[in-house]
Amino acid sequence: MSAVVAEHDDHHDHGPAKGLLRWVITTNHKDIGTLYLLFALAMFFVGGAMAMVIRAELFEPGMQFVNPQFFNSMTTMHALVMVFGAVMPAFVGLANWMIPMMIGAPDMALPRMNNMSFWMLVAGVLLLASTLFMEGGAPASGWTLYPPLVLQTGKALPFAIFSVHLLGISSIMGAINIIATIFNMRAPGMTLMKMPMFVWTWLITAFLLIAIMPVFAGAVTMLLTDRFFDTSFFDAAGGGDPVLYQHIFWFFGHPEVYVMILPTFGVASTIIPVFARKPLFGYSSMVYATSAIAFLSFIVWAHHMFTVGMPIAGELYFMYATMLIAIPTGVKVFNWTATMWKGSMTFETPMLFSIAFVVLFTMGGFTGLMMSVAPVDFQYHDTYFIVAHFHYTLVPASVFILMAAGYFWLPKWTGHMYDERIGRLHFWLSVISVNVLFFPQHFLGLAGMPRRIPDYAVQFADWNMISSIGGFIFGASQLLFLYIVIHTIKGGTGEKVTGEVWEDAAKHSLEWTLPSPPPYHSFTTPPTVIPTEHI
């Protein structure tokens, strides 16, 4: 390996291939990171359009626009596109861009596999999207794909299953790459406890992915064989059980939501110290808390299944285990607050989104705590209370942090400064409308509105209308972010951007010691490592 590095030093920087082909065959972590991020942004709008269809139909009671079957396809595809096409790829994009720079490495450990991971993702998502045009329509069983209902899907079923396989393989390969990179390519002197928090959270997330994606693949393969090859894993008549699927799915599904939130935590732990001009309050605490959350995430899955008819011992165990997750999560929230405390804060757009994340994610955490109490969950389960909970922990959490990361690192990636006024406008419109969109859904769930319904009883009308209005404004506001991204890539405000970009950022993390934009191979010689107490 050192021989390869020496050879590279001898040449002038050869740079990327030319033209469109560059983007197809690139093995460069920055190019691949860009591909992931732009793909995710496009998918965010695709999934968002589906959400607009949903909120339009739910704007008033009665069925105005779509038939119920298509509505169910929309809810199903909205979730699948957002989870697998937008949020996960966006974080992989951030991982690709930032991990090598943050650990002082020239690139990822396995650059060609990196390229394949990206294109497999595209193939998987395109295959999934194509099911919208097949006979019988796209899957309409909810993103959870429960049997027996999912087995009533038309011609789309095997294609949806195959797309899950492709997406899973993409994620697993990406995870392997991240682990290999972090374990083997840190700059000398960068022990694990000197790595930036973003790197830590991705290291842990990568292990989660490797553990769970094969399980999901197994579950959907059993659906495939139940439908086509006469097995009866989920069919009582053959000795199986539909609830078995739920156990297998949620064994994947619960850690999956932590796959989406742990990198979110990592980014927040990166941005807040920079804008508070203070180190992260409790670095080792945050590492242990993240590890605890990841470990616990494997042993709580059946809190998604409190109403299926489990024996009471099972229900009580899963209730207690789930409640425990509040402890390390609380530790993280307290740490971010303590990081802000007695700092010298400024409130540029990345910081605005990060503060909103801490507040609104905590609210999502509160509803999660309420739902963990099994007997009360009997009233919340499968209602809009749950929908409100997971949207709070995904949209004003993961999506806001992705925006924060975009604003934070765009100057580094492009060498151009984004327009701060439009950034702030985007923020304020988003934070207000996201609450108008999702907060009333708590009331709807408590009042008795089930989820996954295209029409509802008249007493739910007012909050649904308010929620829909919030949705339309939120959706439209995201066009501002699209504008910012394009405008910044093309030159931004024209303001000169240094390597450090943000005041004293280089004290916190290595990427700010490189020029903006960074050279094609980032670090070709290992840098000096930053002490933990500055992170």
Added chain:
Amino acid sequence: MKKTKQLFASLVLMALGLGTAQAEYTLNLMRGVTKVSNDIYDLHMLILWICIFIGIGVFGTMFYSIYHHRKSRGHKAEQFHENTAVEIVWTIIPTLILIGMAIPATKAMIELDDVQESEMSIKVTGHQWKWEYEYLDNGIHFFSSLDEGSNKVRQVGSGLDPRSVPNYLLNVDKPLVIPTKKKIRFVFTSADVIHSWWVPDLGWKKDTNPGFINESWTSVDEPGTYRGQCTELCGKDHAFMPIVVIAMNEPEYNAWVEQQKAAAAAEAGSASKEWTKEDLVAKGKSVYETSCASCHMPDGAGLPGTFPALTASPVVTGDINAQVKLVSEGKGMMPAFGKVLSAVDFAAVVTYTRNGLGNSVGDSIQPSAIQALQSGTPVADKNE
């Protein structure tokens, strides 16, 4: 900053609104009409208050910090970090709070789990897209579907106003009737996919899994009408299979039981008599609207690619026995109506499809012929 203030306000409003919101059915969980539902409501409120309290603490601290510890106010950043004692304290205190929540939660779980010593049993079977109720002690048995008024209005593009229908989407043609102040055991299963039976006033929901039995119980303190919905996605009409439970004091309940038994006997009688084609078609139209129109459309046009049209359909205009077989046994997504419709309803709807919806085959089939077919069906076929 503004956003934290806005959140405070919402939380406080929710807290204040709680009392008044009860009857309004719009802001908070309902207390319900059973001891269990009240216990669950109290647990919900306890946890909500704890969360609000912690939220005010955390957000208050952040808000204070955002206001005071900012560069524009000249505040200089202190560089402290790490404090093991503090980390331990803010780990231990939440743990104690959680234990405090877990104790009443465990009590409520154990209470709800105890199905023993119930005084009657009702079997609930979920179907796509209606509920089937069977009183295991006295044999009363019927299906409960979305009421006709709601069904008309909810058709896509109907242009009709949901507010013109009382209890829109929360009303059924035949409600479940139970006595008050008796411990009633429910057993749940499904005929096809997973559904979930939920009446918020009772305080719980239970999934209905095909091929398996779930149990729960209730004891309703107050007479009244309680409405709920299916709460597990079960296909296109998941939103359109509500539940209505009417709790009556014992004398009225007993009178209802007698009346149901008499009606069942009359129905059995009417199956053996000879029906005219016109009568069958008239009855069949209303059966079609409840049981068939949601997929095959009120005019028989179907949904191309998914649900076949009945107008000029080779099955409907072909051999009547072949059509009866298909409707009875189901096909693909189409349920087996032989187990769902009474002999009269079955004969009527088959006759209607052949003589309405743009078809004019001219023939008919008698309920007695269907009855003969149905009694030939082995009982062991049922999912139990």
